[in-house]
Amino acid sequence: MSQDLDAFSLTRELLAFNTINPPGQERECAQHLGKLLEDGGFATHLVDFADGRTSIVATIEGADDIPPICFTGHIDTVPLGLVDWKTDPFNGERDGNKLYGRGSTDMKGGVAAMVVAALRMAQETHRKAGITLVITAGEETGCLGAAHLVKLGNRLGKAGAIVVGEPTSNYPFLGHKGVLWLKAKTHGMTAHGSLPHEGVNAIYKAAKVVGKLEHFKFSAPTHAYLGKPTLNVGTIQGGMNINSVPDKAEMELDIRSNSVQSHQAMLEELADFLGKEVELERIFDVEGISSDPQNAWVQQVFEVMTPYLGNPPEARGATYFTDASLLTPAYDHAPTIILGPGEMTMAHKTDEYCYISNIGAITEAYTEIANRWCKPQPQRT
Ligand SMILES: [Zn+2]
Numbered sequence: 276m277s278q279d280l281d282a283f284s285l286t287r288e289l290l291a292f293n294t295i296n297p298p299g300q301e302r303e304c305a306q307h308l309g310k311l312l313e314d315g316g317f318a319t320h321l322v323d324f325a326d327g328r329t330s331i332v333a334t335i336e337g338a339d340d341i342p343p344i345c346f347t348g349h350i351d352t353v354p355l356g357l358v359d360w361k362t363d364p365f366n367g368e369r370d371g372n373k374l375y376g377r378g379s380t381d382m383k384g385g386v387a388a389m390v391v392a393a394l395r396m397a398q399e400t401h402r403k404a405g406i407t408l409v410i411t412a413g414e415e416t417g418c419l420g421a422a423h424l425v426k427l428g429n430r431l432g433k434a435g436a437i438v439v440g441e442p443t444s445n446y447p448f449l450g451h452k453g454v455l456w457l458k459a460k461t462h463g464m465t466a467h468g469s470l471p472h473e474g475v476n477a478i479y480k481a482a483k484v485v486g487k488l489e490h491f492k493f494s495a496p497t498h499a500y501l502g503k504p505t506l507n508v509g510t511i512q513g514g515m516n517i518n519s520v521p522d523k524a525e526m527e528l529d530i531r532s533n534s535v536q537s538h539q540a541m542l543e544e545l546a547d548f549l550g551k552e553v554e555l556e557r558i559f560d561v562e563g564i565s566s567d568p569q570n571a572w573v574q575q576v577f578e579v580m581t582p583y584l585g586n587p588p589e590a591r592g593a594t595y596f597t598d599a600s601l602l603t604p605a606y607d608h609a610p611t612i613i614l615g616p617g618e619m620t621m622a623h624k625t626d627e628y629c630y631i632s633n634i635g636a637i638t639e640a641y642t643e644i645a646n647r648w649c650k651p652q653p654q655r656t
Contacts, residue, residue: 280311280394282638283374283631285387287367289350290376294412296351298327301412301420304350305329308390308410315394317408322430324413324423331410332430335397337649341404344648345434345606346389346641347421347598348441348615349414352378358625372631379629380617385440386410388616388634392641396649404649407434414598417559421598425605434606436572436648438641439599442617445633445640447580449573451593451613452501453532453563453600455541458525459484460554461513465522474520478513481524484553485511488528491548495536500590501565504541505531527558531594534565561600565592566610572648576612579643583636593619614640 292304305321309331313319317333324330334343355364355377362368364377374384393406409431413419424431461481466474485508493504506528513524530545532538538560546555566573568590577588593613603611616633 280391282384282388282391282634285391286374286379286384286629286634289383289387290367290378291365293365294351295354295377296413296415299351299413300327301350302327302329305331305410305412308350308386309333311390311394312408316397317393320430322424322427324420328412328420330412330420330424331408332424332432333393333408333410334432335393335405337402337404339403341651342433342435343405343407344645345407345409345437345602345609346393347409347411347437347439347602348382348386348389349411349420349598350383350386351412351415352381352383353415353623356625360626362626369631373628374631374634375626375628377627380442380627381622382441382615382617384617384629384634385442385615385637388638389438389440389641391638392645395642396645399650402649403651404435406645406649407432409598409602411598418561418598418601421601425601431602431605434609437599437603437606437609437611438644439597439611439613440615441593441595441597441613442615442619442622443593443613444618445580445583445614445616445637446591447576447588448591448593448613449500449566449568450534450564450611451596451599453534453538454559454561454596455530455532455538455557456559457528457530457542458556458558459528459549460556461524461552462554463520463522466520468518468520471520474522477521477524480552481511481513481526484526484549487549491545493536493541493544495533495541498533498535498565501533501563501592504533504536532563534563538562561596563596564599564603564611566612570610572610573612575647576614576644579640579647580614583640
């Protein structure tokens with residue numbers, strides 16, 4: 276490992292790889308990180324879920340029988356969007372405290388910081404516990420890389436605690452909402468557009484459904500830090516041509532759950548509410564994450580972050596979902612914190628940036644979090 280590798284420079288190196296998903300093509304970026312980790316002493320495995328779609332699992336062992344701490348992040352990014360950028364999205368341009376580029380916030384800044392912190396820990400000689408880095412491909416289109424790693428079973432190994440470096444402006448979140456994406460279909464009967472009374476209009480049925488959904492609320496009680504579930508009608512499509520009565524309409528519903536009501540119960544409640552005229556079909560379904568604020572490791576992370584934030588953190592959660600939806604259950608529901616240098620408001624936007632000072636601060640904080648896990652101090656009694 277080069278002694279002077281810093282997270283800012285590594286973020287810029289990662290930004291130079293075009294990993295826009297679709298199509299993804301994370302392999303070269305993964306190889307770059309894989310080499311750094313291997314040179315730093317990590318047992319490194321590159322794992323493809325499809326051609327060119329490469330994730331990394333890298334582990335360094337500790338001396339004792341303590342499961343490693345896992346740091347995880349993704350290296351794919353969303354597309355650039357239709358509006359022109361004022362900077363080159365792959366050149367890591369700097370303006371004052373801002374580092375611009377697609378993925379600077381979501382989440383190459385976070386990945387760079389965790390890799391630098393892990394490489395530092397690899398140089399420690401008296402390490403009781405190890406570190407595992409899980410750096411995934413294909414997160415932005417439904418956690419595909421993470422799902423593949425989970426499916427492989429033994430590749431992930433064990434973990435006793437998980438840090439997900441998604442954008443939180445360095446605020447430690449105790450978890451995030453789950454996601455349940457549904458297709459809602461209405462059916463009708465086609466007829467000539469000039470004889471509408473001879474058909475059954477599926478779009479009229481869909482319109483009624485949309486009207487009902489606008490005011491629908493799940494019965495789940497409010498979660499202490501994940502709040503209430505939400506529902507958004509994301510798309511609607513129906514009809515074949517202007518002069519036919521449409522016999523089919525489809526909507527896509529984006530439901531964000533709060534770890535109180537199971538997804539199955541939510542689906543049943545919604546089906547009940549909408550009645551038999553509507554057919555519901557699952558498109559994507561991952562539960563949320565909610566760590567216990569009183570967990571000893573969670574408290575330790577809060578303690579580490581307090582000087583950076585100026586105050587002890589409160590229990591908060593994120594509305595977006597992450598690879599933790601898959602990785603945390605695979606790691607036997609190890610306590611999980613979402614904590615990264617990116618700006619939530621900048622994710623997926625034109626002229627995405629990350630504050631350089633946040634990348635520096637989180638590198639130090641990750642190092643301290645890893646240090647406390649890997650080199651536990653004797654308990655004071
Ligand atoms: Zn992300």
